Amino acid sequence: MTRSGVQEGSRPGLPDGNRSDGGPAPHGGDGRAGGGRRPDGGRGRRALRWSATTLSVLILGTAGVGRLYYDHLNDNIEKGERSSGDSKAYRAEPNAAGQTPLNILLIGSDSRASDENVALGGGRDTRGNPPLGDVQMLIHLAADRESAAVVSIPRDTRVDIPECTDPRTGDTYPAVNDIINTSLARGGPGCTLATWQNLTGVYVDHWMTIDFAGVVSMADAIGGVEVCVNQNVWDRPLPGVPGGSGLKMRAGSEKVEGERALQWLRTRHAWGSDLLRARAQHMYMNSMIRTLRDQNVFTDTGRLMGLAEAATSSLTVSEEIGSVKELYDLGMQLRTVPPDRITMTTLPTVEDPQNRNHLVTAGADAERMWTMLRDDVAFDGKGDKSDGTGGSDKAGKGDEGGAKASADPAAPDGEIGVLVRNATRSATLGPVSGRAGAIARSLVAKGFTRAAPDTSRALAEERTVVRYPDAASRGDARRVAESLGIPADSVRQSADVSGVTVVVGADWREGTAYPDRSPSGAGGLPEGADALDAAETDPCMDVYEPYRW
Structure with missing residues (x-):
């Protein structure tokens, strides 16, 4: 893999009394072990990175690739090793129809390894630092390809990171307990993949990353996306609270693109917390999915080529999907899922007892989500899954x-x-x-x-x-x-x-009979998952009162 970068700076805090658990407030602080602060401008690109990575997959599923353009697009794609860490996850067993789920890890890399990325993200004095994976989400495509789930993990969630070896340098990093975004600097995306596998027990088939420059390219390629707020919003510096995205819009719906899209995706203070920023990003993503599906790219050659060019130039991917054909096939599988069967969620977390600026997974609620993924249980409560396993034939296989x-x-x-x-x-x-x-x-x-x-x-x-x-x-x-x-x-x-x-394992902490793990019922997500489906057009963001105008 050739794209690399430096660490993300800290987040500015909010006024005292604000919290990261859904009330108006981030968990604030540095956002990583050690390190100083950096201006808020670079964080917006993280949000776009997150959106653009998923967008890249979607584009490649909706765009045909002309043969004359094929080799050029293939040359655009950068590749890396799938796993570089110690991980014990295993592939899911096929269901009765011989189908298996597909899991793709999407990573937003905080890279400043090029002049373009430095110009977009700042941090010239830390240009040589290793990257952080500040945006991470797992796309789970059900074995029957009728539903999909997306789970985001907040970047400051403390987890076990396994021993990893960087495939580029040969450097080996010992296992450590640290916030999840540091995994990218300890062996590349393959280490982040291994971290997810050990955390969830879910086998991750592929990873994809994108950097600052790729985000901007993808944002330009997609055009406008409709977003919505319930009150007038202005995300600006306030006394004692520096930073802000500059987003200013009136209550209601508005189509945003370019810098306006960047402002929406980087806004945190005006929503009240990092977790609520994730919700705003989910809303943007869902709207973008609907927008892409509505666009007639097949008859617009210029737009088709622009989307394919942006997607292949923006991505670094695990080597087993490192061709236009593999990415196209992957995108076609994702494209089969209708928007109302795509569920966006955030992993339930609680404040880290060791550091109030960090988070830890929320015990039973987090494990319930992982169990549903491992058992291929639909997040949306739809579909005919009489055995509760998303089509998997567990009994006899x-x-x-x-x-x-x-x-x-x-x-x-x-x-x-x-x-x-x-x-x-x-x-x-x-x-x-x-x-x-x-x-x-x-x-x-x-x-x-x-x-x-x-x-x-x-x-x-x-x-x-x-x-x-x-x-x-x-x-x-x-x-x-x-x-x-x-x-x-x-x-x-x-x-x-x-x-x-x-x-x-951690799921059997008492007793001598393994606890009954009857498959979770479809749609049985914990409340803290904050689920949204991609067909929902009604949700709007509430604005934290100090940022209303």
């Missing part, structure tokens, strides 16, 4: 399919060697001591007399799994999982184990 599993019978319980590991630590919770021993004793009581705990330090995995080394031990692993109530889709072959290994 397991790790290699029901038919194949039956051909690998288990040994007698007393002859199966089982190692139990404690991996109950998570980004927000410490490990539960004694878990490996408790589960091992339970297995012995059930007749698995060769079960024993791993006495090494507690690991961190969000979801409990049973791993086995080869096909000969598959039946044994499934038998152990069955005895504990662990679902068949959590039984996985792995080269990291030498025998059947039960890894007790």
Whole structure:
């Protein structure tokens, strides 16, 4: 990968008493570990980066590419390694129709590696610093391709970042617990992808990034997008609160483009918090999706070429999708989802007890969202999903399919060697001591007399799994999982184990029977997800009172 950059500066605070939990207020402060402040102007491009990355995917799904232009567009695309970090996520099993979900990580890179990016984002004195991934979202395309979910994580959310190796330099970075936007500087987008996989348990197929210059190019290519406010808004400096995007508009709807679009997307103070800024960005994105679908680009050759040129020039992508054809095919899959089945959300978070300027995931609410993604459950509550799994046939498939599993019978319980590991630590919770021993004793009581705990330090995995080394031990692993109530889709072959290994994850912190994980009902998102679907045209932003006029 060749695009790189420097770190994002801090966010100016709001008046005392303002909060980041939905009330009028950001969590303020520096926004990263260490570092000083930087003018607010560069942050707007982060918002556009976020929008433009998704837009790039959409454009490539709505634009045909002429053969004479094909090689040129291919040359525009920059590529990088898919994963550069230590991650244990596995691909989802196919549903009954043989379909699997598709997950794409979109990253807005805070890059100032070129004169153009420096001019757009400032920070000339920190030009050589590594980039931050200040905007991150996961697009989940359902296995049946009938719905899509988008989950954003606030940039200052503290998570476990795994050990990563930068594919460009060969530098290795140790595992660390830090805010998620720093992952990009610790091995590139592949490290951010590995961080997401470890946090969510969701296998991420691809990543895409975009920088400042690409954002501006894409913003110009799309044209106007309609946005809406409930009160007159003017995002300007106030006494004790510097910065502001300059956005000034009257109550109601207005089409914004160019600098006006930039002002909308960078506005934070006038909404009251970073989380509410994410909501405004979701509204813009939804409106942009509708705008793109309404545009007749197929009969406008100049516009078609402009969109394709901007998209391919703006993106850096993981190498397995590093061609126009692959991007086009990817975009066509996304294009099949109607706007009313695209759900934009933000991960539920709470204030970090270690640093009030940061956030941590909101325990059970966050895990509910990750479970819905892992189980391919539609976020919107629509569609015919009688088993609640978004079309996945969990009951009979397991790790290699029901038919194949039956051909690998288990040994007698007393002859199966089982190692139990404690991996109950998570980004927000410490490990539960004694878990490996408790589960091992339970297995012995059930007749698995060769079960024993791993006495090494507690690991961190969000979801409990049973791993086995080869096909000969598959039946044994499934038998152990069955005895504990662990679902068949959590039984996985792995080269990291030498025998059947039960890894007790953060989702099983008490008891000796695995908690019932009946598939979440479609549409059962936690309230903190702040869900919007792309067909909604009514939502408008409320303006924080000091910024009304």
